[in-house]
Amino acid sequence: VRRVAGRIRAEDVAAVREAVRIEEVVGDHLTLRRTGPDSLTGLCPFHEERTASFTVTPSKNLWYCFGCAEGGDVFDFQQRIDHATFAEAVERLAQRVGVNVRYERGGAVSGAEQGRRTRLAHAVTLAAAFYRRQLDEAPAAPARDFLHSRGFPAETWARFGLGYAPRGWDSLLRHLRNQGIPDEEALTAGLLASGNRGPYDRFRGRLVWPIRQPDGQVIGFGARRLDPEDTGPKYLNTPETPLYQKGRVLYGLDLARVAIARERRVVLVEGYTDVMACQLAGVATAVATCGTAFGADHARVVRRLLTDDERLMGEVIFTFDGDAAGRRAAVRAFELDQVFAASTFVAVQPDGLDPCDLRLRSGDEAVRGLIAGRVPLVEYVIRSGLSEFDLATAEGRVAALRASVPLIARIRDLALRPEYARLLAGWLGTPESQVNGALAAEVRSRSQADSRSDAQPGSEPGVTRTAGRGTGPAATLVPTARGAADDEPDRAGRLLEREALRLAVQQPGITHDLLTATAEAAFTVATARTAAAHLRTSPRPLPGAEAGWLEALLAAAPDDGQRRLLRALAAEQLLREADERYAEQVFARLAERHLDRRIAELRGLVQRQSTGAAVTEAGAPTGEELFAELMACEAQRRLLRERSTAT
Numbered sequence: 001v002r003r004v005a006g007r008i009r010a011e012d013v014a015a016v017r018e019a020v021r022i023e024e025v026v027g028d029h030l031t032l033r034r035t036g037p038d039s040l041t042g043l044c045p046f047h048e049e050r051t052a053s054f055t056v057t058p059s060k061n062l063w064y065c066f067g068c069a070e071g072g073d074v075f076d077f078q079q080r081i082d083h084a085t086f087a088e089a090v091e092r093l094a095q096r097v098g099v100n101v102r103y104e105r106g107g108a109v110s111g112a113e114q115g116r117r118t119r120l121a122h123a124v125t126l127a128a129a130f131y132r133r134q135l136d137e138a139p140a141a142p143a144r145d146f147l148h149s150r151g152f153p154a155e156t157w158a159r160f161g162l163g164y165a166p167r168g169w170d171s172l173l174r175h176l177r178n179q180g181i182p183d184e185e186a187l188t189a190g191l192l193a194s195g196n197r198g199p200y201d202r203f204r205g206r207l208v209w210p211i212r213q214p215d216g217q218v219i220g221f222g223a224r225r226l227d228p229e230d231t232g233p234k235y236l237n238t239p240e241t242p243l244y245q246k247g248r249v250l251y252g253l254d255l256a257r258v259a260i261a262r263e264r265r266v267v268l269v270e271g272y273t274d275v276m277a278c279q280l281a282g283v284a285t286a287v288a289t290c291g292t293a294f295g296a297d298h299a300r301v302v303r304r305l306l307t308d309d310e311r312l313m314g315e316v317i318f319t320f321d322g323d324a325a326g327r328r329a330a331v332r333a334f335e336l337d338q339v340f341a342a343s344t345f346v347a348v349q350p351d352g353l354d355p356c357d358l359r360l361r362s363g364d365e366a367v368r369g370l371i372a373g374r375v376p377l378v379e380y381v382i383r384s385g386l387s388e389f390d391l392a393t394a395e396g397r398v399a400a401l402r403a404s405v406p407l408i409a410r411i412r413d414l415a416l417r418p419e420y421a422r423l424l425a426g427w428l429g430t431p432e433s434q435v436n437g438a439l440a441a442e443v444r445s446r447s448q449a450d451s452r453s454d455a456q457p458g459s460e461p462g463v464t465r466t467a468g469r470g471t472g473p474a475a476t477l478v479p480t481a482r483g484a485a486d487d488e489p490d491r492a493g494r495l496l497e498r499e500a501l502r503l504a505v506q507q508p509g510i511t512h513d514l515l516t517a518t519a520e521a522a523f524t525v526a527t528a529r530t531a532a533a534h535l536r537t538s539p540r541p542l543p544g545a546e547a548g549w550l551e552a553l554l555a556a557a558p559d560d561g562q563r564r565l566l567r568a569l570a571a572e573q574l575l576r577e578a579d580e581r582y583a584e585q586v587f588a589r590l591a592e593r594h595l596d597r598r599i600a601e602l603r604g605l606v607q608r609q610s611t612g613a614a615v616t617e618a619g620a621p622t623g624e625e626l627f628a629e630l631m632a633c634e635a636q637r638r639l640l641r642e643r644s645t646a647t
């Protein structure tokens with residue numbers, strides 16, 4: 001992240017830095033778990049990952065991601081998350097903590113000097129306040145009537161910041177001009193639209209929901225038509241602006257964020273009124289997309305708030321109408337479910353009533369019951385697919401089996417597949433063996449397709465790729481675990497190797513023996529392997545003499561590159577608080593991955609020998625020898641696996 005020359009006074013920047021708590025700013029975007037007295041971790045918002053490598057060190061006002069090797073202070077974070085300039089990030093955070101920011105020349109901030117993003121946010125905030133006031137005025141009667149008719153009494157409106165956009169073409173336009181907002185900025189913020197005769201109010205005669213970021217900043221609006229004569233769409237949203245990107249915005253997240261992190265659950269509903277109904281009925285984790293289908297970017301936002309580790313995944317609950325469109329939406333969500341692993345559910349709305357209608361007809365309890373009655377998404381998708389076949393006939397059952405088996409083969413959690421195969425046999429009324437046979441054939445054909453796509457050479461520089469794509473045990477044993485590839489195994493491997501070296505440099509007392517026992521080839525990155533060799537051959541430091549030890553290491557380093565690496569390793573923050581237990585886990589995992597690579601290699605060799613594809617050189621190990629080594633490796637890995645996962 002490059003900093004634009006700061007025109008904000010240095011003492012003001014310092015005051016903001018002093019007042020802001022970095023863990024709170026970061027915590028708006030991901031759920032942080034405390035891993036030590038001065039460290040927290042979560043899923044990185046800047047790259048795709050399944051286990052946490054994003055760390056925050058509050059005392060140093062620092063964040064660092066071991067996955068993408070990016071880091072910085074709280075301003076860098078705000079800049080990157082908002083795609084903003086340095087000045088804009090300072091202003092945003094200054095607002096948050098109530099610090100007045102002044103610029104080098106002149107006294108107070110003048111509009112023209114402020115960052116663009118800050119100016120747009122200011123315009124949108126003014127608009128939200130304007131709409132809110134209009135809701136009390138006489139012309140807003142249809143909006144108030146609508147809200148009452150949907151079960152939302154006046155005392156609930158402020159919580160959601162509801163407002164009314166007057167019917168005229170220039171009500172907001174004139175208000176913003178009076179407040180000194182140039183038309184051009186109001187246009188960029190999506191508040192105005194431009195026509196032949198100049199700019200005019202985008203939302204007219206509509207009930208307005210402000211769409212807020214997790215920290216409460218309004219960035220856009222959703223607006224509902226009230227006038228039956230209005231020929232525009234029923235719902236109108238702010239278009240894409242520098243502030244508002246509908247693909248990753250979730251309505252209600254500002255209200256639901258804390259509950260989502262606490263309950264490890266998120267409920268996805270369809271509309272603004274559904275979010276309100278859920279919130280008021282006590283389902284505090286409800287959010288909705290804004291005028292677009294739930295997509296991959298939304299999924300990432302949700303996942304980061306739910307958990308910092310795939311194994312600790314919370315629940316994602318989609319609410320759907322039981323009709324054909326609802327089923328299609330569920331199937332789409334199933335595709336996305338590969339992001340969410342196996343913890344996605346569907347709450348099917350009785351009689352097609354959305355949460356808002358349901359609450360209106362049957363009360364808060366019914367809304368909570370809707371969510372409580374959720375079924376696993378996989379089950380819902382399979383069973384609603386079965387309803388399209390005539391299961392009374394043999395032909396219908398076979399066709400239904402063919403349609404369902406690919407769905408089961410796509411479930412990423414391998415432990416769930418036999419479970420669903422068994423369930424499917426029951427739903428179809430066919431023998432389990434028939435389902436298992438079809439499933440095995442499907443998995444085989446998928447794995448062939450996978451190995452074809454794996455034939456491309458690795459593109460990561462500096463990484464020695466050995467046989468096979470996978471580095472995790474699941475990927476090696478079961479090549480169909482496609483999802484395992486999402487985690488960029490090479491990157492995960494580099495991360496692990498680096499953490500091991502960090503431990504070796506920072507905690508030589510507890511890691512020296514572990515490192516000595518580790519095979520050189522366990523380090524795949526050339527520079528890491530050199531550093532490991534150097535560390536291994538250096539004499540073990542005496543207790544209390546670690547400081548001198550680092551100097552001796554640097555002095556004995558083979559070249560400047562290695563010296564730079566050693567200094568970085570000494571300075572970098574460890575992923576967890578280092579203790580013996582953790583060091584053992586890291587080195588066990590390293591050894592395990594090394595074994596995985598050797599096992600994949602051996603499997604290939606054994607297979608080629610048994611099919612006669614390999615020409616055996618004189619002195620090369622025989623098939624029996626290879627197989628014996630393979631078995632020994634497998635046994636050793638089982639031991640390691642127990643050690644690296646035991647708590």
Ligand SMILES: [Zn+2]
Nearest residue numbers: 044047065068
């Ligand atoms: Zn990252």
